[in-house]
Amino acid sequence: MEEYFASGHTACAGCGMPITVRHALNVLGKDVIVVNATSCLEIVSSAYPRSAWGVPYIHSLFENSGAIAAGAVASLRVQGNDHTKVVVFAGDGSTYDIGFGVLSGMLERNDDVLYICYDNEAYMNTGNQRSGSTPFGAATTTSPAGKVNHGKMQWKKPIAEIIAAHQIPYVATASIGYMADFESKVRKAKDMKGARFILTLAPCVTGWNYDSSKTIELAKLAVDTGLWMLYEIEDGKFKLSLRPQQFKPVADYLKMQARFKHLSEEQIKTIQEHMNKAWAEMK
Amino acid sequence: MKLAIANPRTSKENKTGDWRSFKPIVHTENCIKCGTCASYCPEGCISGVDKKNIQEREFPKIDYDYCKGCGICANECPKKTIEMVQEEK
Numbered sequence: 001m002e003e004y005f006a007s008g009h010t011a012c013a014g015c016g017m018p019i020t021v022r023h024a025l026n027v028l029g030k031d032v033i034v035v036n037a038t039s040c041l042e043i044v045s046s047a048y049p050r051s052a053w054g055v056p057y058i059h060s061l062f063e064n065s066g067a068i069a070a071g072a073v074a075s076l077r078v079q080g081n082d083h084t085k086v087v088v089f090a091g092d093g094s095t096y097d098i099g100f101g102v103l104s105g106m107l108e109r110n111d112d113v114l115y116i117c118y119d120n121e122a123y124m125n126t127g128n129q130r131s132g133s134t135p136f137g138a139a140t141t142t143s144p145a146g147k148v149n150h151g152k153m154q155w156k157k158p159i160a161e162i163i164a165a166h167q168i169p170y171v172a173t174a175s176i177g178y179m180a181d182f183e184s185k186v187r188k189a190k191d192m193k194g195a196r197f198i199l200t201l202a203p204c205v206t207g208w209n210y211d212s213s214k215t216i217e218l219a220k221l222a223v224d225t226g227l228w229m230l231y232e233i234e235d236g237k238f239k240l241s242l243r244p245q246q247f248k249p250v251a252d253y254l255k256m257q258a259r260f261k262h263l264s265e266e267q268i269k270t271i272q273e274h275m276n277k278a279w280a281e282m283k
Numbered sequence: 284m285k286l287a288i289a290n291p292r293t294s295k296e297n298k299t300g301d302w303r304s305f306k307p308i309v310h311t312e313n314c315i316k317c318g319t320c321a322s323y324c325p326e327g328c329i330s331g332v333d334k335k336n337i338q339e340r341e342f343p344k345i346d347y348d349y350c351k352g353c354g355i356c357a358n359e360c361p362k363k364t365i366e367m368v369q370e371e372k
Contacts, residue, residue, distance in 0.1 A: 003292060003327065005294060005327065006291075006294050006295050006327070007294070007297075007299070007326045007327055007328045007346065007348075007349035008291035008294035008295040008296060008297035008298070008299055008349060009294050009297075009326075010294075010297060010299065011325060012300035012351075013303075013325075013351035013352060013353035014351075014353030014355055015301060015325050015353075016325070016352070018325045018326070019323060019324075019325050019326070022321075022327050031359060045294065046289065046335055048289055049287075049293070050289055050293040050294045050296055050297065051288050051290065051291060051292070051293055051294060052288035052292065053291060053292070054291050054292050055291075119356075130326065176323075179322060179323075202304075211354070212353040212355070213353060213354030213355050213358035214358060215323075215325075215353070215355055215365075216323050216355055216358070217358060217360050228298060
């Protein structure tokens with residue numbers, strides 16, 4: 001198998017992000033240009049003078065990967081190249097927060113870009129600061145758990161829904177715990193035209209604070225508890241990819257991670273109820 | 284003009300295997316060559332079992348130059364045939 005993302009990258013042991021990138025690139029093949037917003041991925045893959053990439057790679061700032069990708073694809077098309085895919089890999093920090101304005105512009109113009117966000121639910125590269133993606137109750141260095149607050153006091157930003165509101169051809173959520181589902185979504189998005197967005201849950205060993213062998217187990221559990229919904233919105237049509245036969249209690253997922261260890265039974269109940277309500281609203 | 288651009292896959296010069304404190308050992312007698320270990324390896328350093336055609340597959344071969352010892356392969360193996368053993372000097 002050809003290597004588009006090589007060994008020797010310096011992600012932490014057990015990191016979910018290189019698993020995401022490796023599988024996405026295996027599906028996309030070599031005829032791609034990768035644009036990578038500032039993130040863990042950039043740091044671990046491109047420390048000069050070495051590179052883990054086996055495909056053309058552009059590092060952008062936190063805030064402008066959407067614009068760089070739009071420019072790259074415009075340049076390709078004006079040169080008569082209508083086959084090379086431009087794909088963005090970005091973390092939740094740049095997607096939910098810092099690069100959101102520029103991403104929104106890319107979506108509104110419907111630029112021919114596949115945008116893949118690997119979501120590890122905080123600014124992990126700088127040592128775990130809360131982002132718009134950090135879930136309710138998670139302790140980070142900027143949303144610490146103490147006497148007054150129990151970690152982050154706000155709910156996670158519903159980014160996939162916000163992106164779907166731009167009426168782009170394809171929006172999907174995925175998890176590396178359900179790899180075949182993630183790969184099939186990348187395969188589908190690959191051959192579509194216009195702006196496409198895939199949000200993938202990619203657990204972070206150091207930020208979520210769990211044993212490094214449990215990355216895939218957690219990514220699966222997030223789906224099986226119902227906390228992370230798998231769906232696609234294709235041309236405005238919503239389709240659930242998976243409805244767990246029997247939901248596992250959210251506590252199973254929360255108690256495996258030290259970022260949630262301070263939560264009381266009552267707070268866990270609040271999370272469970274919030275999730276039950278989200279599923280009840282689904283038809 | 285010399286450009287300061289890194290060459291493809293030069294990350295392979297980083298032998299990240301020396302980060303490891305636990306080493307995965309594959310006990311091949313129970314291995315069904317399903318490829319789960321290779322698929323989920325964050326380092327992409329398990330070969331042999333990653334071929335599409337199951338007939339062409341060999342038992343998993345772990346490249347210890349890069350394996351960081353995270354233990355995902357052992358945790359996900361459906362046959363529980365990978366053992367994590369403490370590294371010794």
